[in-house]
Amino acid sequence: MLSLSSLMGTAALMAESDDAQAAIEWAEHFQKNYRLMTDEEKAEARARLEKRYSEEYGKQVTVDTTPAQPGVLMGYALNIRKCIGCRRCVHACVAENNQSRGKNRPGEKIEWIQVLRMERGKFDAEKMNHGYPEGLGIQVGGNAYTPVGQVLEGQYHYTPDLVPEKDATYMPIACMQCEKPPCVKVCPVRTTYREPDGVVVIDYNWCIGCRMCMGACPYWARRLNVTNPVLPKEEMNPVTHYLGNRPRMRGVVEKCHWCLQRTRHGRYPACVEVCPVGARKFGNLLDPNSEVSLILARKNVFRLKADLNTFPKFFYFYD
Amino acid sequence: MLTSFITDYVRYVLKGGAKFYTWMGVLGVLILGMLYVFYLQNTDGLIVTGMTSQIHEGLYFANLVFLVGVAAGAVTIVFPAYGYHHEGMHKVAVLGEMLAITAVIMVMMFVFAHMGRPDRLWHMIPPWGIYSFSSMLGWDVMVLTGYLILNFVCGFYYLWCKYTGRPINYKWFLPVVWIAIVWALSIHTVTAFLISTMPSRPMWHHSMMPIRFITTAFAAGPALIILAFLIIRNNTKFWIEDSVIKLLTTIVIWCLGIAIFLTMSEVVVELYARTEHANGLYYLMFGLHGLTRLVPWFWTSVVLMVGAFILFLIPRFRNDFKLLVIPCVMAFAGIWIEKGMGLIVPGFIPTPIGEVTEYYPSFVEWLMTLGIWAFGFFILTILLKGAIGILLGEVKFGARPAAGSLGAQAAAAK
Numbered sequence: 110m111l112s113l114s115s116l117m118g119t120a121a122l123m124a125e126s127d128d129a130q131a132a133i134e135w136a137e138h139f140q141k142n143y144r145l146m147t148d149e150e151k152a153e154a155r156a157r158l159e160k161r162y163s164e165e166y167g168k169q170v171t172v173d174t175t176p177a178q179p180g181v182l183m184g185y186a187l188n189i190r191k192c193i194g195c196r197r198c199v200h201a202c203v204a205e206n207n208q209s210r211g212k213n214r215p216g217e218k219i220e221w222i223q224v225l226r227m228e229r230g231k232f233d234a235e236k237m238n239h240g241y242p243e244g245l246g247i248q249v250g251g252n253a254y255t256p257v258g259q260v261l262e263g264q265y266h267y268t269p270d271l272v273p274e275k276d277a278t279y280m281p282i283a284c285m286q287c288e289k290p291p292c293v294k295v296c297p298v299r300t301t302y303r304e305p306d307g308v309v310v311i312d313y314n315w316c317i318g319c320r321m322c323m324g325a326c327p328y329w330a331r332r333l334n335v336t337n338p339v340l341p342k343e344e345m346n347p348v349t350h351y352l353g354n355r356p357r358m359r360g361v362v363e364k365c366h367w368c369l370q371r372t373r374h375g376r377y378p379a380c381v382e383v384c385p386v387g388a389r390k391f392g393n394l395l396d397p398n399s400e401v402s403l404i405l406a407r408k409n410v411f412r413l414k415a416d417l418n419t420f421p422k423f424f425y426f427y428d
Numbered sequence: 429m430l431t432s433f434i435t436d437y438v439r440y441v442l443k444g445g446a447k448f449y450t451w452m453g454v455l456g457v458l459i460l461g462m463l464y465v466f467y468l469q470n471t472d473g474l475i476v477t478g479m480t481s482q483i484h485e486g487l488y489f490a491n492l493v494f495l496v497g498v499a500a501g502a503v504t505i506v507f508p509a510y511g512y513h514h515e516g517m518h519k520v521a522v523l524g525e526m527l528a529i530t531a532v533i534m535v536m537m538f539v540f541a542h543m544g545r546p547d548r549l550w551h552m553i554p555p556w557g558i559y560s561f562s563s564m565l566g567w568d569v570m571v572l573t574g575y576l577i578l579n580f581v582c583g584f585y586y587l588w589c590k591y592t593g594r595p596i597n598y599k600w601f602l603p604v605v606w607i608a609i610v611w612a613l614s615i616h617t618v619t620a621f622l623i624s625t626m627p628s629r630p631m632w633h634h635s636m637m638p639i640r641f642i643t644t645a646f647a648a649g650p651a652l653i654i655l656a657f658l659i660i661r662n663n664t665k666f667w668i669e670d671s672v673i674k675l676l677t678t679i680v681i682w683c684l685g686i687a688i689f690l691t692m693s694e695v696v697v698e699l700y701a702r703t704e705h706a707n708g709l710y711y712l713m714f715g716l717h718g719l720t721r722l723v724p725w726f727w728t729s730v731v732l733m734v735g736a737f738i739l740f741l742i743p744r745f746r747n748d749f750k751l752l753v754i755p756c757v758m759a760f761a762g763i764w765i766e767k768g769m770g771l772i773v774p775g776f777i778p779t780p781i782g783e784v785t786e787y788y789p790s791f792v793e794w795l796m797t798l799g800i801w802a803f804g805f806f807i808l809t810i811l812l813k814g815a816i817g818i819l820l821g822e823v824k825f826g827a828r829p830a831a832g833s834l835g836a837q838a839a840a841a842k
Contacts, residue, residue, distance in 0.1 A: 138547070142558055216475045223781060265783075282781060291628065297563040298551040317551050318474075318544015320484045321565050327628035329780045332481045333544060336473035359473040360544030417627050 133161045143312040143351065144302065154314075155351065162349070162356060166340075170347040172355055175373045177306035183367055183422065184307070184394035184401040185378075186410070187281060190427040191388035194272045194279035196224050198380035198389065202283075205368060205379035206354040207346055211339030219332045221365040222283040222380060223265040229276050281388075283380075284309065284330035284365035285413065285421030292322035292331065301362075307394075307422055308367050310352035316361040323362060327414050328421075331364045367391070394422065432825060433591055440817040441810050452809065455802040462799020465792045466541065474544055476792045483776040483787035485542070487797055490768030492538040494648070495804075496619045497641060497767065499531035499575065501649010503612035504679050505672075510605050516669035520657070522819070525583035526811035527653060528612070532576040534804040539569075541796050564622045571615045578608040587818045592825045616641045629775045631708030640690045641767070646683040648763040650676040651756040656812070658749055666816045673749065681740040684759050688733055691766070712774040717784045722773060725765050732762030 140146070140154050155172045162170035199222045203210060211217025239252070273279070290309050293301055300315035301322055323331045337359045349355040353369035368378035372391070376382075381389040392399030397406075401424075404410065408426040444452075468476050479486050505524030509517035540546045551557040552566065560566045582605055589596045617638045623629070624637035654676050657668045695713070698706040710716055712726045736758035745751045778784045789797075817823040 142551070145558075214475055216473075216480060219481070225781060291626065294562050295564060295626075297560050297565040297569070299558050299560050300551070315548070315551055316545065317548045319542070319565060320544065321563065321622075323481070323484050324623070324775075325626050325628055327780050329482075329783070333474070333479075333484055335477075335479065335481075336475035360470075362544075 130161065130164070133157055137161075137314055140314060142298070142300065142315045144299070151351075158351070158355060162347075165356075166342045166345045166347070168342070168345070168347050170345075170349060173348075173350040173353075173370055173373070175350070175369075177304045177308075178373065180393075180395055181306045182394040183286070183372060184392060184399075184405075184424070185286070185367065185422065186390040186401050186404045186408075186424045186426055188388040188390070188427060189278070189280055189425050191386045192224070192279040192281055193386055194224055194226060194267075194274070194277065195385065196222075197383045197385060198222050198281060199224060201379040201383035202365070204344070205346055205371075206365075207338075207340055207349070207356050208363075209334060209336075209338035209340060209357075210344070211336075214336070216335035217339045219334070219338075219363070221330070221332070221363075222281055223329075225280045225282060226264050226267045226274075226277045227280060229278060280425075282328060282330075282413070283423070284367075285328050285419065285423040286365075286367060288420035288422060289418060291325040291327065291417075291419060295321040295325045297321065304352070306373075308352075308369060308372075309364075310366050310369070311362060311364065312352065313355070313357050313361045313363065318360040318362065320362065327417050327419065331362050333362055334359050429592065429825065433588060436591070436823050436825075437814045437817075440823045441814050452806065455806045455809075458799045458802035459806065460799075461795050462803065465796045465799070468792060469541070469796075470546065476790060478788050478790045478793060480785065480787070482779050482783060482785045483773060485772050485776070486787055487769065487789040487793045488538050488542040490772045491797055491800070492535050492542065493619055493623075493641075493772065494764055494768045495531045495535045495538065496572070496616055497645030497763075498649045498652060499528045499535065499572075500612045500616040500642070500645045501653070502528035502531070502579070503609050504646055504650045504676060505653060506605065506612075507609050508675060510602070510609070514671070514675065516672040517675065519819070520668055520672060522583050522586045522815055523656075523660075523812060524653065525579045525586075525608075526815050527649075527656070527808065528579040529576060529583065530804050530808040530811060532572055532579070532615075533807060534800055535572060536576075537800045537803060541800065564618065564625055568615075568618045568622055571611065571618050575608070575611050575615050578604065578611055582608055583815070587815055590818050590821075591823060613642065616645050623772075623775065628780050629708075630705035631775045632771075634694075636690060636694065640687065643683045643687040643690065644763045644767050647680050647687055648760050648767075650680045650683075651760045651763075654680070654756050655753065655760075656808075658753065660812070660816065664816055664820075666820055673752070674746070677740070677746055677752065680756070680759060681737070681746075684733065684737050684740070684763075687763070687766075688737060691733075707778055708774040708776075711777045711784070712770060716777065719777075719784055719786050721786050721788055722769065726770050729762045729765035729770055732758045733766065736762060 136157055137154075140157075141150060143151070143154075146154065151174050155174050158172045159170055162172070199220050202208070202222050203220060206221065208219040208221065209217050210219075237252070267277075286303075286307055286309050288303075288307070290301075290303060293299075293303060293309060296302075297319060298315060298317055300317070301309060301311045303309050318333070320333060323333065334357050338357055340356055345356065346354060348370055350366075350370035350373065353366045357363050368376075368380075372378060377391055378389075381391045390400045390404060392401035394401055394405075396402060404426055405424065408428070410424045410426045412421045412424060465476070477486065477488075502524040505517055506521050508514040509521040540549070543549070552559060552569065559570075582601070585601065586596065588594075620638040620641040623632040624634060627633050654673055657673060657676075660666055661668050695709070698709045702710070707716060711719070712722050714720075715723050736755040739745045739755040739758070745755055773787050777786070814823070
């Protein structure tokens with residue numbers, strides 16, 4: 110039964126591709142976990158992927174394998190006071206990181222950043238007798254029970270004419286790159302792990318699609334490719350990193366990786382670069398003069414769901 | 429000798445009347461349907477199911493969890509047989525082992541159905557892949573595989589001895605049986621840990637999960653076994669003693685009672701304070717933000733479980749084996765819902781960032797599930813028929829089985 114199933118999976122894999130493509134995918138199918146590869150094997154895997162992607166997308170695609178740089182621990186800080194909810198970060202992220210962007214079926218659209226829109230909420234004299242439970246008279250009178258503030262019960266499908274809206278606050282959320290990531294702990298094949306520079310990455314070729322990591326993540330940062338990603342040739346970003354934004358395949362999990370293809374070369378992530386109000390800050394936590402370090406030293410900073418001891422390296426702050 | 433065991437076994441199993449072949453044929457059609465949807469899932473992807481990035485475990489995982497319980501439930505026969513030297517149980521212990529083998533195989537098939545990349549399964553099997561000791565799923569795969577092997581060894585060694593007429597070598601057989609008994613608890617405990625060790629899903633994050641799993645398993649498992657035994661009693665020459673069914677009934681009643689008690693405790697604890705962490709349970713019981721798809725499932729399971737418990741307490745339903753079927757079916761169905769859809773799906777509602785979405789199994793998922801259950805009954809029929817043939821002495825070394833009509837009778841067992 111076991112062998113039957115894997116045979117069928119392999120058959121399905123072979124049925125969907127052309128000859129050359131199939132040969133490459135065949136070799137890809139038997140490659141090792143990225144962390145266990147020798148430099149030689151990494152170079153082979155890289156060449157294989159570059160060839161396949163270049164053919165598939167009709168342009169020269171590069172797959173970077175730059176490792177973590179010594180003396181670097183990446184950190185991120187977001188000024189929630191400044192965020193205006195424009196979601197330029199979301200769109201820049203999709204364009205930069207080759208996410209699936211199909212429009213026909215719901216599962217074909219993947220976004221790594223969610224900008225949660227939260228009601229400001231207000232207390233109202235008319236609602237003063239809305240106790241709880243209503244009508245039973247146990248705790249009635251003198252209270253209005255209105256959700257106010259950052260309650261993490263937000264809505265990210267909002268379509269206003271203008272942002273920011275008067276009655277809302279915004280809270281962007283994405284992978285927190287935890288120091289103690291629950292997703293890494295539950296992975297049965299160790300395909301997701303933390304790099305020495307602090308970013309939690311996924312070897313998409315090793316992921317078995319069991320989705321334990323998605324269940325374990327308290328920030329809903331992970332997405333499953335429920336079908337073959339929809340990535341038009343002309344929109345594909347050819348500058349990729351093996352552990353970062355290279356095109357993914359059906360059945361694997363993906364998430365934010367702080368634009369490794371940029372940040373490993375000293376650039377900002379796409380979301381930081383695009384933010385029109387400068388709410389997003391990124392830098393090296395080990396460098397006391399980096400923006401992030403200065404924010405940690407001088408501002409009021411908090412981590413999301415700190416009670417879970419995941420120790421995010423994504424900090425929220427306000428002036 | 430081994431080849432003659434296999435040929436005799438196969439020959440006996442293949443011998444059957446129209447009833448047997450119709451039954452197996454219907455199952456075969458469903459299995460073909462399952463293979464087709466498995467192909468769909470592995471070309472188009474899991475988009476053909478109702479699962480999303482929000483609710484990424486559904487009917488497959490629900491069945492997986494439930495069937496691990498059925499597999500563990502087989503220990504309710506093996507333990508009284510070897511621990512308490514219950515005569516009647518001892519005679520049928522091997523049938524429990526056959527049920528355990530079937531259930532574990534079904535669990536593994538649901539794992540395949542659930543995975544996004546079943547073609548990469550070898551990634552978790554050393555030396556080619558990596559085994560992760562920190563992953564509960566890794567542990568679960570290990571204990572399940574171990575349980576399959578243990579039951580296979582115990583069951584077929586016993587049958588082998590019966591077949592050849594050799595005495596059983598208790599020096600190693602008994603220790604293995606005892607390991608298998610403890611192991612049965614481990615498979616369900618680890619499966620409970622699989623979901624209860626995730627603080628990101630507050631509905632599951634409590635230490636009551638393993639005991640809830642065990643009690644529901646020891647209610648649903650023996651309930652199914654009682655049904656199977658009654659069918660065997662009525663349709664084959666193999667007689668299963670009243671005392672066996674009575675003891676199993678007692679186990680079902682009180683495990684079901686404890687399970688209901690634990691569910692009620694959870695409801696009180698969660699809904700008294702009614703924190704945000706109770707949203708999942710609240711969604712299950714009453715719906716959330718106007719989304720109520722699971723509400724009928726929950727209340728159906730409550731009616732079935734509590735109803736079964738009340739019926740079980742009425743002596744007439746325990747003593748009349750025709751009536752006993754009713755609460756057994758009710759308990760089995762109720763627990764299938766409670767521990768499956770009713771436990772897995774609301775764990776994802778709302779998502780950790782507060783999004784409330786709904787899940788409903790697609791046709792592909794129903795067909796796959798039906799197909800895997802059909803496959804399970806297919807193997808179970810073969811295993812039980814063969815085992816009964818050997819226990820009856822109709823399959824014996826040196827004697828050609830000439831029991832065509834008996835085979836047909838055994839066939840009707842399913």
